[in-house]
Amino acid sequence: MDKLKQSIEEADQTMAAVGIAADCRRLVQVILAGGSGTRLWPVSREQFPKQLIGVIGTESLLQATVLRMRGFPAAWDVVAEPVIVCGEEHRFATAEQARESGVKARIVVEPARRDTAPALTLAALTACADGQDAILVAMPADHAIADIAALHAAIEIAARHAQAGEIAALGIPPTRPDTGFGYIRLGDSLQDGAHSIERFVEKPAAELAAQYVAAGSYWWNSGIFVVRASVWLAVLEQLQPEMYLACVSAQQQGKNADGYSRPDAAQFAKSPSDSIDYAVMEHLGKPGSPFKGVVVPLEAGWSDLGSWDAVWDAMDKDESGNVASGRVLFEGATATYARSEGGRLVACVGTTNLIVVETDDAVLVADRSCVQDIKGLVSRIKKQKSPEADMHRKVRRPWGFYDSIDHGERFQVKRIVVNPGARLSLQMHHHRAEHWTVVCGTALVTRGEEEFLLSENESAYIPLGVRHRLENPGRVPLEIIEVQSGTYLGEDDIVRFDDKYGRAVNQP
Template sequence: MDKLKLGIDDAAGATVVEGTAMDCRRLIQVILAGGSGTRLWPVSREHFPKQLIGVVGDESLLQATVTRMKGFPAGWEVAADPVIVCGEDHRFATAEQVRSIGVTARIVVEPARRDTAPALTLAALAACADGEDAILVAMPADHAIADLAALHSAIDIAARHAQAGEIATLGIPPTRPDTGFGYIRLGAPLDHGAHMIERFVEKPAAELAGQYVASGNYWWNSGIFIVRASVWLAALEQLQPEMHAACAASFKQATRSDEYFRPNASAFATSPSDSIDYAVMEHLGKPGSPFKGVVVPLEAGWSDLGSWDAVCDAMEKDEDGNVGSGRVLFEGATASYARSEGGRLVACVGTNNLIVVETDDAVLVADRSRVQDIKGLVSRIKLAKSPEADMHRKVRRPWGFYDSIDNGPRFQVKRIVVNPGARLSLQMHHHRAEHWVVVSGTALVTRGEEEILLSENESVYIPLGVKHRLENPGRVPLEIIEVQSGTYLGEDDIVRFDDKYGRS
């Protein structure tokens, strides 16, 4: 690749900045989808976080974010294929969800979590890879925005500042003191209600948050940033040269497939971990800095959905202030949120100011004033090595999903659903044997040197240590019941010999 396509100088790693300040009318949506969302446990888990879940509606937060730039004002060219930066564990679900709503995306797979600044840097390098210097509209994948017209208007203003080489963000005029948000101190006023950024302030204590709101000089930090790709890379190179070098090297050594762009893991691992705010934004406007920061007001029903209390606030309530999702009944309850995720009836009688969330394998009951403590609770669950911190009972895989429906000493029973045309890896186990019974659909089974075609109500036995594979050659989902037996039944007892999804 030449210098322009890479966006970096091959010899020195310096950022290439070409073109004039006001000639860019192209916007590329960048979706930062690497979060874990622990405060929305037990629905949000490490391996299936909140951006992949329909928290406030039928579509997932990721899907809602992907379509957020549709209908953008005329005069701008919005790239049809957004750039999505996500983690290795979430790449299959991310691709599937985007594909299901008819969108083609460029998915950049982070080799490791390094926070939002390296993630945006990878997206900026990807945006420059085709020889263009577009304006990036970077937004988290796990927020809710009610008024898209107001969002578009704010981005339109911010993009004009980005054209001129400034780094813009959207700020939320606060409605209350809140210790869960970062704040932006407003500088000199500009047109259209915008301000220069004086400084960023991390999440304050309650008394200080009250002072910020009372002063009228602070807005909440939305986490939405608008900046030209070359400007971001130049700012990062000056302010965080080690991070810039690591991301550039990782990008140059990346591998590509039909759906994924995969930066080099070892190079990326050398990058410091830092947020956009800390790495760049808090340095803007300081003496000697050539980069300017601008904050544009956003009043569009924004919520970061950072807690169950925030989810409750974002949803329509009954006359008693309650919110129910799924099979939920309220009797004499007030200001309560209840969610039935696993299908069981959740009944709240006489509750006040409570959060109740039910899943297949966990139930959360919390006072709404204490929802920020859920993050600490999840840390304790992880320390105890309990699976409920990381995975649901129903585990999604690139070929479909499995649901662990029963287990005991030396046995486990799973319901496995394989999508049409999908297949599991060719694998074997050291410690367990398996018995498969077809419930519906058609199964093509590889067992050693055999290939066996099974229909409904037929079964096959897979002895311990034998190579095997399950495949769905049909046009409808394949559903089987798997009975495992052996001395160890953990998911890490898998030796893969071949896998179409690139898993090791």
Template sequence: MGVGELDIVETAEPSTDCTRLVQVILAGGSGTRLWPVSREQFPKQLIDVVGDKTLLQATMGRMKGFGGEWDLGTGPVIVCGAEHYFTTCEQARDSGVTARVVVEPSRRDTAPALTLAALTAQGDGTDAILVAMPADHAISDLDALHTAIEVAARYAQTGAIATLGVPPDQPDTGFGYIRLGDALHDGAHRIDRFVEKPAAELAAQYVEAGNYWWNSGMFVVRASVWLAMIERFQPAIHAACVEAFKSAKTVDGCLIPGTAEFERSPSDSIDYAVMEHLGRSDSPFTGVVVPLEAGWSDLGSWDAVWQAMEKDESGNASNGRVLFEGATATYARSQGGRLVACVGTTNLVVVETDDAVLVADRSRVQDIKGLVSRIKRDKSPEADAHRKVRRPWGFYDSIDHGDRFQVKRIVVNPGARLSLQMHHHRAEHWTVVCGTALVTRGEEQFLLGENESTYIPLGVRHRLENPGCVPLQIIEVQSGAYLGEDDIVRFDDKYGRCG
């Protein structure tokens, strides 16, 4: 059976001459299994897990060289969380990528994210083919990826939704699986059904059977077809996203859908919301799986990172300042800059950051997710943020803290400013160590130079700005009964964080 013989979508006009492709990067994950490097506020897609680029930047460059008759348009659509958009934009600029960034007001998983991307892609009046891929995977062979996308795009032209499946080389309980249906053209198959992550014995049976492929999480589908599918199978998601898109506003160059409207959307993945419905007899939609043999890894654990990296003669892999002495099959990472020395270790993961150290057996790395849940229940800050926290205006580094005090180093980028804000429970002391600060305190506004300081009393509106052309660095000493980051009332903010 050839491509042209596929069943097509009844609710959308198929178009075999649709050649506009839009890369959609789904960048809303939290990556808790790569803790302590990956945190809620700075997840793995924003980190250089393997190589010298972050996973997001590597994903941005994944369509480079894909051309021929296909029109890639002006750049990717990136869907990310509100807490990550400024770093996402910064990494796109650093990579020379012109991206349309869509900011989810709250997390609702991949099905609503792809729906927002489809609505965005249709904004120029064309019915583009979406090439949706997670931002936190690794692929070593881009030529093989492009070949698979080419095949998938041909099926998408006919109105099908195509996913890329990875023929497994071993049983793995960390992946979902796709059971293959009838063989089609170019190695593709109809999708029989999606299977959730199996237990070890069942995963071994899948691999032995030969008709199950790993689910890569990459999808190729026309925008109108996806919208028709989500409207049929998940009308609440469709309605909420359409209303949120209609009330969207542009802030700092990013599209932010309406918060109240978007939060009415159920939270669901592409697999659960749509793909698991394709095998039904009453479904007018066709699902196709195309083989992907391109050195793919979802980097879903430290063991997967170890497998994806180059190793020494003893099977060790490392990032940062690491020394091995008599170690075998060990992965070690120095994130905070301290020397990590592994002596006689076997099959271990050792990861160091400024505020946490992880030591784990490589066979037990899937348990890290449960560990992070315990840290969250204990309300420890290490689950959510690093000591150094990035903000749209720069970053702050929590240097020290104790009973009723906290010390931070704050760096404000040239021309940037913090929100006009106040605190109910703390006062602040600011000392400038580099650059010039423009300070708003109540009804006053004044400049501070190096070695000058000021005091912000509890309950007083204030703002910090950098009017200069070099980064502004200050030391902030907070004092009070409560020093949490949620003790902020914003009155004005150029980054749209009020309300």
């Protein structure tokens, strides 16, 4: 106990050095939303990963996570604004989905991917920016949890341990040997059902996973952690000083603009890339370490949705074990997951243990026992520089979205939808001209020195090299058909002069 008390005092001193006072009744939800979800390809893409998609329902996994702390016991001071850590390419969609859920989030934009330990460190610094300590409830944005009351009960136990200066992980009592999860070996049993952490074990081989489950002394690592921000920073400073200094410097030299917290990219690049497990949790309880870890059981219908097989397992099935999403028909099929994302009819006849996923531009057919190999497949697609790894045919932008309908050697046709009050950047192209035809709503067009309105069935021609902008001044979505023609039609042929969303501009 003396060492534990000393560690808490050291944590408080560390935080006091940067102007933070200790207070352990505040709970701040931290959502780690920086993943790519390649195993859920072709629905999950680099530019629009699985946490932004309704994998098992109409709301996205991120939206379900954002609402997960609602109704938490009133004895705790749950801060209304969660901290979400995401990548630059996902910040607009992340903010929009949080708003749609009725939540005003504090969004931290990672300048580069450095895994979960630096992400949690940025979140800890953000949560304490008002001068108060807080208990962080850190959870990935891509999990499914069926029983929220059971989740709250586990978090409350974990929060009491966090008050005492311990780092708490939520562990899942395993239902089967699984090589896709990390495991936690249980230490001494505690009175509230928790256990001390003896050690973390990364994803084991099948035979070893079976031994873990049979032993009954290993739980799956859920990736959900509860810890005081001051304690996390003190532990990190001791165990990973290079990471600690890089994150603190990045936060101090960063900027807050347009509702986003932007750590300094050059300073953050100095941080090593590491997970919470490797950077911190594996060191807890070792001889000489004053910091302690506990694992709290979570039995709440948890799934990390890390593969299509996990999605199949988490969803309701018909009498033959099939799961359908979208326009799907089964005939003599068993244990099959089929998803129609692009609206076409997917028919499965006599299939067994298959995954069939259709989108506008790709179709996946995989044996359910081989779904972990999809990650390697996506790597091959990236090496071929094919667009299907990075983005969908329908691409979301802060002003709305565009859908590439057709293309040829010297032309491309897009359907563009601009949200009410939104506008594209002021831009020009070196290699293409554009023709816009309004099919719904009203467009305000800037073309060179001109500015004029277009109504339905009216059109405008934008010559190559002319500055232009498209804006929706109305109250309904603006929909246009754009025909591009030229020698090069790539998205990187954009010279941007002005942008209301803070994207990079290219001044002449």
